[in-house]
Structure formats: C-alpha cells, structure tokens
Amino acid sequence: MRAFTHRTNRTNRTPRKLALAGVLAAAGLLLTACGTDDGMSGMDHGGTSATSSASTSASAPAAPGADSAPGDFNDADVMFAQMMIPHHEQALEMAKLADGRAEDPEVKKLVAAIEQAQDPEIQKMKAWLKGWGKPESAGHGSGHGMAGMMSDQDMKDLAAAKGKAFDRKFAxxxxxxxxxxxAMAKDEQKSGGNATAKKLADDVVRTQSAEVAQLKKILDRL
Structure with missing residues (x-):
C-alpha cells in the first residue's frame, strides 16, 4: 500500500512538472519572439540611419567640392586667382551700367554673356583661394594697376554715356x-601648376578673345 501510494504521487507530480515546463517554455518563446522583434526593429532602424548618414556624408561635400581646385598649386595659380577676381568684378560693374544705357542689341547680348560667364568664375576662384588657405586679395588695392583695368574716370565716363555713345564707349x-x-590668363597657362586653374585660364583666353573680335566688329559698324 505504501509502495502504491508512492508511485501514485510520482505519477501525479509528473504531469504537473510537464505542464509547468510547457508553460515556462511557452513564456520563454514569447519573450524570445518579442526580444527578436525589438532587436530586428532596432537593427532595421539602425541600418537605415547608418545608410542615410553615409549617403549624407558622401554627398555633402559635393556642393563645395564642385568649385574646388584639387592637386598641387603654385604662386602663379594664387596670383592668377587673386588678380582675376577684381578684374572680373570690374567687368561685371561695366556690364551693369549697360542697363538703361545700351542701345545696340548685339552689345546687350554680349553684356548678358559676360555676366553669365564671369560671376560663376569669380565664385570658383574664391573657392580655390579658400581651399588653398590664401587670402582673396594680394594687396592690389582697387586693382586699377592691373592690365586692362579701368580708371575711376573711365567708369564715370561710361556711366555718363547713353545710347550709341554708350555702346561705342563700352566696346x-x-x-x-x-x-x-x-594677358593674365596666358601667364597662368605658362607658369601655373594647378590643372583646374589652368583650365579656367584656357577658357578665359578662348572666350574673351572671341568677344574682343566681336566687339571690334561692333565698333566698325557703330
């Protein structure tokens, strides 16, 4: 009788243990599933964030880098940019005077071409100098001593002209x-060391030589 009772108790405890083990196993699976979901969710967000950050960091330098002049540079490159910036700026001042003063359609078209080309070039050269750790000005003052620069009187005379007289004076x-x-660009072609700066010098020689030829034709018929 005692032996039978002992077996009965063991038999009764076994289903309870199995049931309890089943409950614990189910709870463990549930917790694991929840933890896995949270973990995967965190990984997904983290992956997306990392990809986004990588894309941003890779693309962010593109805007300022667009006007950079990578590679070695020398004093001639620096001087070219420092001198050409005020030179271009004066050309833009002359072009602005055409508004309300110029009469000839070809002069007006040429003015628009000068503005479209030279303002972006100024921004490029400023970006170069910043990247090279050089100042925008080399102490040339107003720049009137540079080749081709207009005097204050030249600018006043141009501003005072109108119609055909302006067109002729402007040309x-x-x-x-x-x-x-x-002339400055040819010096850069000869002595410059930076490929990007020399490329701009090539553009200046080509475009402005063509505009000089056009301006001379305009003068011939005015």
Missing amino acids: ELMIAHHDGAV
Whole structure:
C-alpha cells in the first residue's frame, strides 16, 4: 500500500512538472519572439540611419567640392586667382551700367554673356583661394594697376554715356579690359601648376578673345 501510494504521487507530480515546463517554455518563446522583434526593429532602424548618414556624408561635400581646385598649386595659380577676381568684378560693374544705357542689341547680348560667364568664375576662384588657405586679395588695392583695368574716370565716363555713345564707349573699354584678362590668363597657362586653374585660364583666353573680335566688329559698324 505504501509502495502504491508512492508511485501514485510520482505519477501525479509528473504531469504537473510537464505542464509547468510547457508553460515556462511557452513564456520563454514569447519573450524570445518579442526580444527578436525589438532587436530586428532596432537593427532595421539602425541600418537605415547608418545608410542615410553615409549617403549624407558622401554627398555633402559635393556642393563645395564642385568649385574646388584639387592637386598641387603654385604662386602663379594664387596670383592668377587673386588678380582675376577684381578684374572680373570690374567687368561685371561695366556690364551693369549697360542697363538703361545700351542701345545696340548685339552689345546687350554680349553684356548678358559676360555676366553669365564671369560671376560663376569669380565664385570658383574664391573657392580655390579658400581651399588653398590664401587670402582673396594680394594687396592690389582697387586693382586699377592691373592690365586692362579701368580708371575711376573711365567708369564715370561710361556711366555718363547713353545710347550709341554708350555702346561705342563700352566696346572700346571692354576690348582693353578683355585684352588685359587674356594677358593674365596666358601667364597662368605658362607658369601655373594647378590643372583646374589652368583650365579656367584656357577658357578665359578662348572666350574673351572671341568677344574682343566681336566687339571690334561692333565698333566698325557703330
């Protein structure tokens, strides 16, 4: 009788243990599933964030890098940028005077071309100098001593002209101005060391030489 009772108790405890083990196992699976979901969720978000950050960091330098001049540079490159910036700026001042003063359609078209080309070039050269750790100015003051630069009186005379007189004056002054820029660009072609700066010098020689030829034709018919 005692032996039978002992077996009965063991038999009764076994289903309870199995049931309890089943409950614990189910609870463990549930917790594991929840933990896995949370973990995967965290990984997904983390992965997306990392990808986004990588894309941003990779693309962010693209805007300022667009105007950079990578590679080695020398004093001629620096001087070219420092001198051409005020030279271009004066050309833009001359172009602005055409508004309300110029009469000839070809002069007006040329003015628009000068503004479209030279303002972006100024921004490029400023970016180069910043990247090279050099100042925008080399102490040239107003720049009137540079080749082709107009004097204050030249600018006053141009501002005082109107109609055909303005067109003629503008053409005369811009020819001299462009000739000075072309001479500076040729110096860069010869002595510069930075490929990007020399490429801009090539563009200046090509475009401004063509504009000089056009301005001379305009003068011939005015």
